[in-house]
Amino acid sequence: MLRNMPDLSRGGPGDDADAAAVNALRSAVIRLSRRLKHQRVDESLSPTEMSVLGTLARCGSATPGELARKEHVQPPSMTRIVALLEAKGLVRLEPHPDDRRQKVVSQTERAEAMLEESRRRRNAWLASLAEGLDEDEWAKLRAAAPVLEKLAHL
Amino acid sequence: MLRNMPDLSRGGPGDDADAAAVNALRSAVIRLSRRLKHQRVDESLSPTEMSVLGTLARCGSATPGELARKEHVQPPSMTRIVALLEAKGLVRLEPHPDDRRQKVVSQTERAEAMLEESRRRRNAWLASLAEGLDEDEWAKLRAAAPVLEKLAHL
DNA sequence: CAGGGTAATGAGTTATGCTAAGGAACATGC
DNA sequence: GCATGTTCCTTAGCATAACTCATTACCCTG
Numbered sequence: 001m002l003r004n005m006p007d008l009s010r011g012g013p014g015d016d017a018d019a020a021a022v023n024a025l026r027s028a029v030i031r032l033s034r035r036l037k038h039q040r041v042d043e044s045l046s047p048t049e050m051s052v053l054g055t056l057a058r059c060g061s062a063t064p065g066e067l068a069r070k071e072h073v074q075p076p077s078m079t080r081i082v083a084l085l086e087a088k089g090l091v092r093l094e095p096h097p098d099d100r101r102q103k104v105v106s107q108t109e110r111a112e113a114m115l116e117e118s119r120r121r122r123n124a125w126l127a128s129l130a131e132g133l134d135e136d137e138w139a140k141l142r143a144a145a146p147v148l149e150k151l152a153h154l
Numbered sequence: 155m156l157r158n159m160p161d162l163s164r165g166g167p168g169d170d171a172d173a174a175a176v177n178a179l180r181s182a183v184i185r186l187s188r189r190l191k192h193q194r195v196d197e198s199l200s201p202t203e204m205s206v207l208g209t210l211a212r213c214g215s216a217t218p219g220e221l222a223r224k225e226h227v228q229p230p231s232m233t234r235i236v237a238l239l240e241a242k243g244l245v246r247l248e249p250h251p252d253d254r255r256q257k258v259v260s261q262t263e264r265a266e267a268m269l270e271e272s273r274r275r276r277n278a279w280l281a282s283l284a285e286g287l288d289e290d291e292w293a294k295l296r297a298a299a300p301v302l303e304k305l306a307h308l
Numbered sequence: 309c310a311g312g313g314t315a316a317t318g319a320g321t322t323a324t325g326c327t328a329a330g331g332a333a334c335a336t337g338c
Numbered sequence: 339g340c341a342t343g344t345t346c347c348t349t350a351g352c353a354t355a356a357c358t359c360a361t362t363a364c365c366c367t368g
Contacts, residue, residue, distance in 0.1 A: 022280050024302070027303065031224075031225060032306045038226075063315080063316095071185060072188045072192070073188065074358080076316085079318090080317090080355085099315080140297045144301075145179050148179065151186060152181075152189065218347065227326095231324075231326075
């Protein structure tokens with residue numbers, strides 16, 4: 001049962017090509033996120049916890065509120081996540097220098113080591129995926145990765 | 155089988171770049187999926203239900219098992235999702251012509267109309283996002299969309 | 309110093325997936 | 339043709355991870 005498949009090669013903001021791209025993007029992102037959930041490198045860390053550690057690695061330290069906004073999670077959820085990470089010795093909580101309401105979350109050396117390890121393990125997953133993609137497809141993925149990041153926190 | 159697999163021992167050109175890309179991709183996909191969850195067009199439909207409807211729209215009709223595989227969900231979950239969609243009058247269940255164990259799920263006219271409406275609403279979201287992306291970034295996104303879809307069901 | 313606004317958190321609920329187990333329909337051996 | 343094993347959908351029970359609402363502590367302005 002064939003349906004209207006708009007031309008993806010043609011461009012211009014707001015037209016059918018973009019709508020179709022967004023459609024495909026949404027579907028792919030949802031299914032991929034489900035896969036990633038299952039494909040987690042470390043059983044003891046949820047995807048969001050991993051994501052938070054990644055954000056901390058990129059941005060240095062941040063307050064729980066900042067992290068919640070970046071990860072698109074409600075503050076109470078971030079409180080929980082940070083508490084779990086702290087219990088595992090992966091982040092450190094310090095009082096905010098200027099505002100005693102806030103706290104500053106930063107990663108520990110242990111988190112650093114863990115990220116390195118996880119990076120190594122991800123290469124295996126990467127390699128298995130590489131079998132299904134040609135170099136051109138990889139190039140497109142690499143090109144789009146920063147755009148997706150921008151989209152994620154836009 | 156190992157055509158494009160990066161050389162892990164040497165750390166060649168595709169290695170670190172690919173690892174970084176996968177890193178960024180994972181993080182972006184997780185956060186984006188969370189955003190999409192909130193951006194849902196119809197409050198009564200979960201993201202997965204939407205994704206299933208999208209799949210049905212692309213592929214015509216399918217059995218619950220096929221849908222479960224496509225969406226990377228276990229069969230019992232798909233049973234429930236399909237049941238919910240049926241209760242909402244968005245899909246129709248018919249007996250399989252050849253195999254009476256299976257069923258055939260197809261979308262109703264109402265789902266058709268709903269998808270059209272949702273497509274229209276997504277354009278608003280799209281327009282708001284378009285302000286933050288230039289044409290070059292959109293082009294990269296369009297190019298990567300099919301690759302992401304491939305990745306999602308690889 | 310009173311009052312509004314913001315940060316983090318605690319408690320309870322909801323959503324959404326999973327595993328285990330079962331029943332019906334097919335496929336294949338003899 | 340029937341017994342056996344397999345496949346498909348489903349039911350039931352459970353786990354996780356998010357959310358909302360309410361609370362407390364703190365900052366800042368008038």
